Amino acid sequence: MKKNLVPMTLLGALLAAGMSSALAAPDWSKVPTTNVHVFHPGVTPLEWIQGKGEHSGATGLKKGETCAGCHVENGKLSLDVKRLQSKELEPKSAPKVGTYPVGVQAAYDASNLYIRLTFKAPSGSGDKSDKENEVKATIMFPNDKVEMGEQIGCWATCHEDVRTMPGANDKKTKYVKAGAMDLMQWRSSGKSSDGSVTDKRNMEGGKAGATAEGSKSGDAYTVTFTRKLAGNAVLAAGKTVTFGVAIHADHAGGRFHHVSFNQTIGLGADGDIKAVKQ
Numbered sequence: 242m243k244k245n246l247v248p249m250t251l252l253g254a255l256l257a258a259g260m261s262s263a264l265a266a267p268d269w270s271k272v273p274t275t276n277v278h279v280f281h282p283g284v285t286p287l288e289w290i291q292g293k294g295e296h297s298g299a300t301g302l303k304k305g306e307t308c309a310g311c312h313v314e315n316g317k318l319s320l321d322v323k324r325l326q327s328k329e330l331e332p333k334s335a336p337k338v339g340t341y342p343v344g345v346q347a348a349y350d351a352s353n354l355y356i357r358l359t360f361k362a363p364s365g366s367g368d369k370s371d372k373e374n375e376v377k378a379t380i381m382f383p384n385d386k387v388e389m390g391e392q393i394g395c396w397a398t399c400h401e402d403v404r405t406m407p408g409a410n411d412k413k414t415k416y417v418k419a420g421a422m423d424l425m426q427w428r429s430s431g432k433s434s435d436g437s438v439t440d441k442r443n444m445e446g447g448k449a450g451a452t453a454e455g456s457k458s459g460d461a462y463t464v465t466f467t468r469k470l471a472g473n474a475v476l477a478a479g480k481t482v483t484f485g486v487a488i489h490a491d492h493a494g495g496r497f498h499h500v501s502f503n504q505t506i507g508l509g510a511d512g513d514i515k516a517v518k519q
């Protein structure tokens with residue numbers, strides 16, 4: 242009898258520890274949802290964006306305006322999505338659905354940021370190269386060394402010479418010219434990634450200890466990410482941080498995703514999305 246007492250006490254302590262970490266997870270019913278509209282970006286890498294002849298936003302960008310500053314108005318996209326589905330900007334095959342909303346919720350505590358995405362992943366993808374995953378959801382955060390990171394979000398990693406771009410090298414992954422992005426990804430096959438983007442994309446070895454969980458109900462997905470405030474991008478209470486979302490729907494691979502412009506999360510500060518303190 243006595244022999245069992247110690248292990249039982251230990252077990253109790255372990256259970257209590259498990260319980261308290263489960264209780265620390267956000268109560269999402271108390272966190273408001275903001276819709277972020279993702280869209281198929283076609284072939285519009287940073288080089289296209291900065292090319293004056295092609296993108297009239299290039300001059301404003303040079304002056305410091307952000308992508309979202311010109312292209313998001315009151316939470317809605319101001320963007321010619323049909324043009325992005327046309328042969329001009331999508332030479333291969335565009336997805337049938339050009340844009341759709343992703344519900345974003347955020348919460349934080351002393352050590353973590355939690356982000357929950359809810360969305361209906363559309364069918365009719367232009368590319369079904371990811372046989373293993375029907376859907377992938379990815380979030381990236383630039384650190385302060387990434388050139389124009391806060392201004393352009395994920396476009397800092399998007400270049401004309403990376404895999405799946407027309408005529409590009411299919412071994413070359415997305416990259417930033419300086420600094421690092423934290424990358425976290427949920428895949429419907431069940432694996433998630435805590436990675437980064439430096440001079441290449443790294444699907445593991447991230448600094449933010451990111452984890453992701455997801456589920457599907459009917460055609461609606463719910464994906465919850467947890468990351469440390471520490472990472473390449475250092476988050477903290479009172480700070481506003483830039484992030485971008487990408488969803489690969491209907492087995493899409495590479496650039497055939499739907500993405501957001503640069504968006505912000507305020508941790509007890511202003512932001513497109515206001516993270517609720519837990």
Ligand code: HEC
Binds near residue numbers: 285310319325
């Ligand atoms: C100063 C305002 C401004 C900024 C900043 C800006 N854009 Fe634009 N963008 C425009 C305008 C105006 C057009 C439409 C005409 C054109 O293509 O020049 C456009 C067109 C586009 C298009 C093609 C679809 C369309 O509506 O014609 C994409 C994609 C795009 N911009 C993405 C971006 C991204 C990504 C960024 C940030 C890296 C960005 N823009 C920054 C003003 C801007």
